[in-house]
Amino acid sequence: xxxxxxxxxxxxxxxxxxxxxxxxxxxxxxxxxxxxxxxxxxxxxxxxxxxxxxxxxxxxxxxxxxxxxxxxxxxxxxxxxxxxxxxxxxxxxxxxxxxxxxxxxxxxxxxxxxxxxxxxxxxxxxxxxxxxxxxxxxxxxxxxxxxxxxxxxxxxxxxxxxxxxxxxxxxxxxxxxxxxxxxxxxxxxxxxxxxxxxxxxxxxxxxxxxxxxxxxxxxxxxxxxxxxxxxxxxxxxxxxxxxxxxxxxxxxxxxxxxxxxxxxxxxxxxxxxxxxxxxxxxxxxxxxxxxxxxxxxxxxxxxxxxxxxxxxxxxxxxxxxxxxxxxxxxxxxxxxxxxxxxxxxxxxxxxxxxxxxxxxxxxxxxxxxxxxxxxx
Ligand SMILES: [Zn+2]
Numbered sequence: 001x002x003x004x005x006x007x008x009x010x011x012x013x014x015x016x017x018x019x020x021x022x023x024x025x026x027x028x029x030x031x032x033x034x035x036x037x038x039x040x041x042x043x044x045x046x047x048x049x050x051x052x053x054x055x056x057x058x059x060x061x062x063x064x065x066x067x068x069x070x071x072x073x074x075x076x077x078x079x080x081x082x083x084x085x086x087x088x089x090x091x092x093x094x095x096x097x098x099x100x101x102x103x104x105x106x107x108x109x110x111x112x113x114x115x116x117x118x119x120x121x122x123x124x125x126x127x128x129x130x131x132x133x134x135x136x137x138x139x140x141x142x143x144x145x146x147x148x149x150x151x152x153x154x155x156x157x158x159x160x161x162x163x164x165x166x167x168x169x170x171x172x173x174x175x176x177x178x179x180x181x182x183x184x185x186x187x188x189x190x191x192x193x194x195x196x197x198x199x200x201x202x203x204x205x206x207x208x209x210x211x212x213x214x215x216x217x218x219x220x221x222x223x224x225x226x227x228x229x230x231x232x233x234x235x236x237x238x239x240x241x242x243x244x245x246x247x248x249x250x251x252x253x254x255x256x257x258x259x260x261x262x263x264x265x266x267x268x269x270x271x272x273x274x275x276x277x278x279x280x281x282x283x284x285x286x287x288x289x290x291x292x293x294x295x296x297x298x299x300x301x302x303x304x305x306x307x308x309x310x311x312x313x314x315x316x317x318x319x320x321x322x323x324x325x326x327x328x329x330x331x332x333x334x335x336x337x338x339x340x341x342x343x344x345x346x347x348x349x350x351x352x353x354x355x356x357x358x359x360x361x362x363x364x365x366x367x368x369x370x371x372x373x374x375x376x
Contacts, residue, residue, distance in 0.1 A: 001218075001219075001348050001349045002021075002022040002183060002216075002217075002218045002219060002224075002347070002348060002349060003022050003346060003347070003348055004019070004020065004021045004022055004183060004184075004216050004225075004346070004347040004348075005018070005019070005020045005344060005345065005346055005347070006018070006019050006020075006227060006255065006344070006345045006347065006352075007019075007020070007050075007054075007342045007343070007344045007345075008257075008294050008296055008330075008332050008342060008343040008344075009032075009045060009047045009050070009332070009342045010045045010332040010333055010335065010336035010342055010343070011032035011033075011034070011045075011047065011076075011296065011332070012032070012034075012297070012298055012333065013076055013261045013296075013297045013298055013309060013310065014030070014032030014076035014077060014079065014261070014296065014297075015029065015030040015032065015071070015076070015077050015231065015257070015261075015296050016028070016029070016030055016031050016032050016033065016047055016296075017029045017030070017229070017257070017296070018051065018054060019184070019214065019227075020054055021181065021182070021183045021184055021216075022183055023182055023183060024056055025066050025176075025179075025181050025182070025183075025184070026054070026055055026056070026065045026066050026067070027065070027066060027067045027068075027069065027176070027184070027214075028051075028065050028067070028068050028069070029069045029071065029229055030069070030070065030071055030077040030078070030231070031047075031068075031077070031078060031079060031080050031081050031084070031085070032047075032075075032076050032077065032078075032079045032080065033047045033048055033079060033080025033081075033083070033084050034047075034079065034080065045336055045340075045341075045342065047080075048080070048084050048100070050342070051063070051065075051084075051102065052100060052102075055102060058103065058146070060093070060095075061095070062086070062093060062095075062098075062101075062103050063100065063101075063102050063103065064102060064103035064104070064105055064146075064147075065102055065103070065104055065105065066105045066106065066176050066177040066179075066181075067104075067105060067106045067107075067108065067176040067177060068085065068104040068106070068107050068108070069108045069210055069212070070107070070108065070109045070110070070113055070122070070125050070210075071110065071209045071210045071229075071230075071231030071232070072110050072112060072113065072208055072209045072210070072231050072232060073110070073112055073113040073115075073118035073119055073122030073125070073126070074119050074122070074232065075119040075120065075121040075122070076261075077122075077231065077232075078119060078121040078122040078125055079121045080121070081121065081122075081124050081125050082121065082123070082124035084100075084101065084102060085101060085102045085103075085104055085124075086098055086101040086102060086103045086104070086147075087104075087124050087125075087127060087128035087131070088128070088131070089131075090103065090146070090147035090148070103146075103147050104128070104147070105146050105147065105149060105176070105177030105178075106144075106149035106150070106151065106176045106177040106178075107125075107128060107129060107132060107149065107150050107151070108150075108151045108152075108153050108167075108210060109125060109126075109129045109150075109151075109152055109153070110152075110153055110154055110191055110196075110208045110209065110210050111152055111153075111154045111155065111156060111191070111196050111208065112191075112196065112208040113125060113126055113129065114126055114129060114130065114152070129150060129152070131148075132144075132148050132149070132150035132165075133150055133152070133165060135148055136150070136162060136164050136165050137162075142164070143164060144164070144165070144178070145178070146177060146178060149176070149177055149178065150165045151165055151166065151167045152165060152166050152167070153166075153167045153168075153188060153191065153210045154167075154168065154169075154190075154191040154192070154193075154195075154196050154208065154210075155168065155191075155192075155193040155196050157196075157197070158193060167188055168188070169188050169189055169190055169191070169192060169241075169244065170188065170244075170246075171187075171188045172185060172186070172187050172188075173185070173186040173187075173188065174186075182217075183216060183217045183218075184214060184215065184216055184217070185214075185215045185217070185223075186212050186213070186214050186215075187212065187213040187215070187250050188210070188211070188212055189211040189212065189213065189230075189241045189244075189245065189250070189251075190209065190210065190211035190230070190233060190237055190240070190241055191207070191208040191209065191210065191211070191237075192237075192240055192244070194240070195207040195208050195237060195240070196208055207233070207234065207236075207237055209230055209231025209232050209233040209237070209259075210230075210231060211228075211229070211230040211231070211233050211237070211241060212228075212229055212230075213226060213227070213228050213250055213251065213252075213253070214226065214227040214228075214229065216347045218348075218349045219349075224347060224348070224349060224350065224351050224352075225254045225255070225345075225347045225351050225352045226252050226253050226254050226255075226287065227253065227254065227255045227256075227257070228251065228253040228255070228256045228257065228282075228285075229257045230257065230259045231259070231260075232259060232260035232261075232263070233259050233260070233266075234259070234260065234263075234265040234266065235265060235266055235267060235268055235269075235276045235278050235279055236278075238259075238266070238278040238279065238281075238282050239276065239277075239278035241278075241282075242278055242281050242282070248285075251282065251285045252285045252286075252287050253285055253286060253287065253291060254286075254287050254288075254290070254291050254292070254351065254352055255291070255292050255293075255294060255345065255352060256282075256283075256286065256291070256292070256293050256294070257293075257294050257295075257296060258293050258294065258295040258296075258297075258314070258318060260309055261295065261296055261297035261309040261310050262295040262297050262300060262309055262310035262311055262314050262315055262318070262331075263308060263309035263310070263311055263314060264308060264309075264311040264313055264314045265309075266279055266314065267279045267313075267314060267317055270308075273313075275317060279317075280321075283318070283321045286321075286322065286323060288323070288324075289323045289324040290324050290328070290351070290352075291322065291323065291324065291328060292322075292324075292328045292329070292330055292345075292352075292354070293318045293322060293328065293329050293330065294330045294331075294332070294343060295310060295315065295318075295329065295330065295331045295332065296332045297309060297310040297331065297332065297333065298310060298333050299331060299333045299334050299337065300312055300315045300331060315329060330343055330354070338357075339357035340357075341355075341357050
């Protein structure tokens with residue numbers, strides 16, 4: 001039986017998730033790794049220490065991730081990249097100076113991540129992406145290699161990037177870092193051409209988030225769980241995704257990461273109470289009665305007590321629309337407060353199971369493999 005994991009790290013308002021497949025292949029989506037100090041060590045989860053436990057080492061003893069997806073260049077998605085991930089030529093990796101820096105086998109970046117006006121914590125990612133791109137541009141036969149594979153996801157104005165390092169929405173990816181993932185298929189939904197153009201306005205970088213449906217498979221290739229992640233994509237992006245999507249099942253999900261840390265902007269513009277059709281449609285793509293919405297943010301307080309995101313109103317809307325009931329809405333901070341651990345799903349031949357922590361021992365609550373009826 002396969003055993004894949006998806007770990008949503010508690011990083012306050014921000015995103016950092018790890019996918020680890022049965023065969024050891026790994027994907028990290030965004031990073032918000034904060035520095036641990038004496039003052040905050042009880043409140044901040046040590047993401048780096050956990051990653052070092054989870055990630056494999058390459059033949060030179062360097063920890064590595066097969067794929068790092070940088071959804072967009074905001075600091076709550078890029079923090080800690082510079083200090084914790086290796087950037088530069090791999091042959092310059094110094095086992096002492098760079099000890100414990102994670103090598104990124106393949107890097108995905110949105111076109112906006114290459115622009116001049118980005119958050120300071122995104123600069124190291126941009127620099128690394130540019131270094132990789134130059135390798136391709138300087139040598140027309142270059143096909144990438146471990147530590148230098150690159151994909152720019154989206155468009156270069158109105159044209160596609162060089163096919164060796166560009167992906168556009170509608171692409172299905174099963175190979176990263178030079179090898180087959182085998183148990184995971186990633187379908188790219190966004191960013192679109194128009195969003196990349198609009199995203200030039202610095203306040204609109206959320207529009208250019210990379211949106212992906214991750215389909216996890218069991219040994220015979222049957223899909224057993226679908227995870228939909230979209231960084232900080234807002235309702236108009238989801239509308240466009242729905243318009244463009246050819247195959248309905250490409251939007252189905254067993255786990256949906258609430259966009260923009262449970263912001264109301266998934267449902268409508270802030271200040272507008274009506275729920276847009278696009279949000280309703282995306283939420284109607286939940287599979288069966290066990291689907292979960294995961295909100296990677298602080299504990300959610302009523303809107304008059306806390307400046308959103310996260311939005312209390314958005315949380316209520318998710319809870320209302322989850323077919324399995326409000327307990328299928330999960331919050332990374334609440335999980336951390338009760339268990340001191342990240343929110344973890346194990347994915348096996350029967351689908352996903354949320355890990356339950358009981359005091360110091362970890363125990364997985366086995367749910368019956370039943371209601372398969374909803375599995376489209
Ligand atoms: Zn964000």
